[in-house]
Amino acid sequence: MTDCGCDKAKAELEEYLHRELSDGDFQDISEHLATCQDCSDEHLIGLTITEKVRKACQEKAPEELRSAVLGRLSQISS
Structure with missing residues (x-):
């Protein structure tokens, strides 16, 4: 076990949250967080x-808005 320290844990927190670290770095930060x-x-x-961003990104525009936007895009590109 290697305590990575606060500087490393905070600097790599975003990558840690998304599992974008090597297994060793992930383990070091997990141990530090504990x-x-x-x-x-x-x-x-x-x-x-x-989690809030993930949930917000799952929302869909109402169908009539989607149709209106696609229709307008179609007019512009013609």
């Missing part, structure tokens, strides 16, 4: 924001 309340709090904030 023992550091400040970094763990930052991680929780990041998780919350990531």
Whole structure:
């Protein structure tokens, strides 16, 4: 186990949230988060924001708005 420290954990938090780190770096940060309340709090904030954005991106425009936009695009490109 290597404690990566707060600087590394905070600098790589976004990559950690999206599992974009090597297995070793991911493990180091996981271990650090388990023992550091400040970094763990930052991680929780990041998780919350990531989840809110994910949910917001699943919303779809009403069908009549979609049709209106596609119709207008069709007029413009003609």
